[in-house]
Amino acid sequence: xxxxxxxxxxxxxxxxxxxxxxxxxxxxxxxxxxxxxxxxxxxxxxxxxxxxxxxxxxxxxxxxxxxxxxxxxxxxxxxxxxxxxxxxxxxxxxxxxxxxxxxxxxxxxxxxxxxxxxxxxxxxxxxxxxxxxxxxxxxxxxxxxxxxxxxxxxxxxxxxxxxxxxxxxxxxxxxxxxxxxxxxxxxxxxxxxxxxxxxxxxxxxxxxxxxxxxxxxxxxxxxxxxxxxxxxxxxxxxxxxxxxxxxxxxxxxxxxxxxxxxxxxxxxx
Amino acid sequence: xxxxxxxxxxxxxxxxxxxxxxxxxxxxxxxxxxxxxxxxxxxxxxxxxxxxxxxxxxxxxxxxxxxxxxxxxxxxxxxxxxxxxxxxxxxxxxxxxxxxxxxxxxxxxxxxxxxxxxxxxxxxxxxxxxxxxxxxxxxxxxxxxxxxxxxxxxxxxxxxxxxxxxxxxxxxxxxxxxxxxxxxxxxxxxxxxxxxxxxxxxxxxxxxxxxxxxxxxxxxxxxxxxxxxxxxxxxxxxxxxxxx
Amino acid sequence: xxxxxxxxxxxxxxxxxxxxxxxxxxxxxxxxxxxxxxxxxxxxxxxxxxxxxxxxxxxxxxxxxxxxxxxxxxxxxxxxxxxxxxxxxxxxxxxxxxxxxxxxxxxxxxxxxxxxxxxxxxxxxxxxxxxxxxxxxxxxxxxxxxxxxxxxxxxxxxxxxxxxxxxxxxxxxxxxxxxxxxxxxxxxxxxxxxxxxxxxxxxxxxxxxxxxxxxxxxxxxxxxxxxxxxxxxxxxxxxxxxxxxxxxxxxxxxxxxxxxxxxxxxxx
Numbered sequence: 001x002x003x004x005x006x007x008x009x010x011x012x013x014x015x016x017x018x019x020x021x022x023x024x025x026x027x028x029x030x031x032x033x034x035x036x037x038x039x040x041x042x043x044x045x046x047x048x049x050x051x052x053x054x055x056x057x058x059x060x061x062x063x064x065x066x067x068x069x070x071x072x073x074x075x076x077x078x079x080x081x082x083x084x085x086x087x088x089x090x091x092x093x094x095x096x097x098x099x100x101x102x103x104x105x106x107x108x109x110x111x112x113x114x115x116x117x118x119x120x121x122x123x124x125x126x127x128x129x130x131x132x133x134x135x136x137x138x139x140x141x142x143x144x145x146x147x148x149x150x151x152x153x154x155x156x157x158x159x160x161x162x163x164x165x166x167x168x169x170x171x172x173x174x175x176x177x178x179x180x181x182x183x184x185x186x187x188x189x190x191x192x193x194x195x196x197x198x199x200x201x202x203x204x205x206x207x208x209x210x211x212x213x214x215x216x217x218x219x220x221x222x223x224x225x226x227x228x229x230x231x232x233x234x235x236x237x238x239x240x241x242x243x244x245x246x247x248x249x250x251x252x253x254x255x256x257x258x259x260x261x262x263x264x265x266x267x268x269x
Numbered sequence: 270x271x272x273x274x275x276x277x278x279x280x281x282x283x284x285x286x287x288x289x290x291x292x293x294x295x296x297x298x299x300x301x302x303x304x305x306x307x308x309x310x311x312x313x314x315x316x317x318x319x320x321x322x323x324x325x326x327x328x329x330x331x332x333x334x335x336x337x338x339x340x341x342x343x344x345x346x347x348x349x350x351x352x353x354x355x356x357x358x359x360x361x362x363x364x365x366x367x368x369x370x371x372x373x374x375x376x377x378x379x380x381x382x383x384x385x386x387x388x389x390x391x392x393x394x395x396x397x398x399x400x401x402x403x404x405x406x407x408x409x410x411x412x413x414x415x416x417x418x419x420x421x422x423x424x425x426x427x428x429x430x431x432x433x434x435x436x437x438x439x440x441x442x443x444x445x446x447x448x449x450x451x452x453x454x455x456x457x458x459x460x461x462x463x464x465x466x467x468x469x470x471x472x473x474x475x476x477x478x479x480x481x482x483x484x485x486x487x488x489x490x491x492x493x494x495x496x497x498x499x500x501x502x503x504x505x506x507x508x509x510x511x512x513x
Numbered sequence: 514x515x516x517x518x519x520x521x522x523x524x525x526x527x528x529x530x531x532x533x534x535x536x537x538x539x540x541x542x543x544x545x546x547x548x549x550x551x552x553x554x555x556x557x558x559x560x561x562x563x564x565x566x567x568x569x570x571x572x573x574x575x576x577x578x579x580x581x582x583x584x585x586x587x588x589x590x591x592x593x594x595x596x597x598x599x600x601x602x603x604x605x606x607x608x609x610x611x612x613x614x615x616x617x618x619x620x621x622x623x624x625x626x627x628x629x630x631x632x633x634x635x636x637x638x639x640x641x642x643x644x645x646x647x648x649x650x651x652x653x654x655x656x657x658x659x660x661x662x663x664x665x666x667x668x669x670x671x672x673x674x675x676x677x678x679x680x681x682x683x684x685x686x687x688x689x690x691x692x693x694x695x696x697x698x699x700x701x702x703x704x705x706x707x708x709x710x711x712x713x714x715x716x717x718x719x720x721x722x723x724x725x726x727x728x729x730x731x732x733x734x735x736x737x738x739x740x741x742x743x744x745x746x747x748x749x750x751x752x753x754x755x756x757x758x759x760x761x762x763x764x765x766x767x768x769x770x771x772x773x774x775x776x777x778x779x780x781x
Binding site for chain 1: 587659660691704708
Binding site for chain 1: 314315316341342343344346347348349351353355356357358359368369372373416417420
């Protein structure tokens with residue numbers, strides 16, 4: 001008797017699970033298919049030569065790449081220090097680093113303006129010397145870094161924390177000082193985690209909208225990134241908007257595929 | 270001659286130990302889990318700092334609380350085999366063993382010959398190009414040994430050096446280690462749970478209890494003592510002998 | 514047996530909650546909800562008008578959605594629920610009409626507006642005339658080319674460029690000074706108010722008693738200025754056609770006109 005009901009339960013669970021997964025996939029795929037259905041390959045290729053589309057694409061890729069590189073450069077040591085060393089105020093530092101994660105992007109943009117705009121705390125100082133920060137391409141990069149930094153640092157810190165400390169100890173016992181140990185032993189072992197964090201940061205930077213439009217403004221070629229261009233053109237020329245959206249979707253797929261391909265060959269400790 | 274007198278507060282008790290180990294001599298530390306054996310190894314290696322005391326090898330002071338000397342672990346020229354081996358999983362066996370030599374900027378040709386010599390010593394020649402995360406437990410332990418020995422350290426610290434090897438390999442490695450330490454004329458400290466290790470490796474045996482060395486003597490002296498722990502320890506020995 | 518009873522109870526609970534939620538969202542049976550999509554420049558005036566209307570018609574609740582007219586048009590095209598559309602230019606509303614999305618008989622102008630240049634009260638760039646906008650290094654904010662206030666601004670700049678008083682390079686010089694293009698006029702006003710922009714091209718109605726002290730308005734001579742025509746119309750998909758028509762009638766009534774005039778709008 002019990003065996004009979006066990007079997008039925010497994011069947012229900014399997015069907016239920018399958019339904020859930022199907023629903024989830026439909027939910028994710030339908031908008032993307034909807035996007036693809038609204039354009040044709042000819043329209044798409046024609047749009048690519050539209051300056052609005054092209055400018056946004058190039059600007060987005062360059063700024064997001066630059067932001068990610070800076071984030072890796074600054075974030076890796078910070079994550080390392082926070083993972084390995086205890087110092088007074090460490091928890092506070094961690095909380096502050098996480099702040100941009102919960103801050104609504106528009107609020108972040110306004111806050112950046114208050115700090116770096118020409119009337120701002122720091123921006124005002126630079127403006128005296130003729131240096132404008134807000135409403136420039138630099139502002140785009142700053143906004144992207146501000147919102148994406150926590151993604152990388154959290155992942156990097158988690159990867160460092162998960163790393164067995166005896167590797168570093170063994171390296172030190174063999175005569176390896178801090179920096180060589182970091183590059184020859186630690187980095188190779190956390191590589192996949194760091195890359196995953198960088199990918200997330202890159203994706204977040206690429207999709208950043210609220211803070212960018214507030215702090216960097218909306219100007220083609222200088223600050224109009226792909227999300228901004230999609231929003232602006234959607235209100236006039238739907239074709240350009242759809243083309244940019246399709247491009248962003250394609251980039252996302254490529255990025256995910258690259259990450260999976262890289263991670264496949266990595267260490268399983 | 271290794272001279273040690275150190276003190277450091279650990280979580281549950283204070284570790285306080287003083288002993289000497291002659292060059293070419295192996296000092297085996299035994300005791301319950303948590304007695305502080307591994308901590309003592311860490312203190313000697315420089316990976317953990319004492320609060321006071323002195324550690325010196327011959328004339329060279331590795332640590333001296335009175336004079337503010339604390340040579341960093343990287344500069345102490347020690348060979349350390351960790352309890353979990355700590356083999357670098359992303360490197361091949363060859364690169365693992367060569368690691369210390371590369372850090373010391375040894376010539377590539379010399380690296381090759383020394384590494385191959387030690388791979389042969391530990392029967393690892395066939396695994397030279399294998400990535401370390403593919404190895405079995407025993408293979409990892411042998412790699413850890415090779416890695417520590419190849420750099421010709423001034424002090425050898427072993428934490429359960431042969432535990433993962435099969436009985437035959439264990440026998441062989443014990444005598445290899447003994448010979449190595451004698452030939453290299455360096456002090457060696459080994460931590461173990463195995464009475465066979467203690468008897469065959471140790472010129473002297475030290476029993477640790479809550480951070481202190483409560484007994485220190487040759488294997489014969491230990492056998493004759495009345496310590497409960499030792500009694501059980503050597504009891505196994507007698508049973509083993511009985512079953513032969 | 515126990516397991517499937519449990520599941521059944523959970524399902525019923527969830528269903529009840531969902532339906533209860535749905536029921537709670539709807540208006541009380543006697544009340545009508547009227548959704549008005551209005552150009553951002555109408556924010557002040559329309560909020561007042563809505564309040565007056567609700568007082569006069571207690572069974573009606575007005576729900577407003579303020580945004581750039583072009584954004585509202587896109588939303589309606591894509592099926593957003595609107596009863597009334599108030600646009601800042603005829604282009605956006607007529608586009609909907611041409612797609613058959615409006616009740617054509619209900620379309621008519623209800624207000625007019627003019628554009629002006631505003632600068633922050635501190636006037637960091639020392640702008641006193643529209644000619645000054647061409648000065649190199651001026652941080653100018655205007656609307657995108659699709660939002661009515663941005664479209665009008667470009668028309669004005671073009672007219673000026675065709676006049677010898679400004680010179681043929683005027684238009685390009687000014688457009689080169691654009692620091693950012695906003696999708697609603699409120700965005701333009703905000704950037705000038707924050708002091709980040711040296712100047713902005715907005716509607717005359719954007720200077721209100723509330724923010725008068727933060728700006729200085731520089732008038733654009735009538736011969737270059739455009740008359741912004743604001744049409745109103747009932748959206749075809751409305752479920753409250755009579756009420757929508759009544760609302761638009763109110764806009765055009767004496768009371769409605771008075772409120773619009775109070776906010777600076779001209780009347781057709």
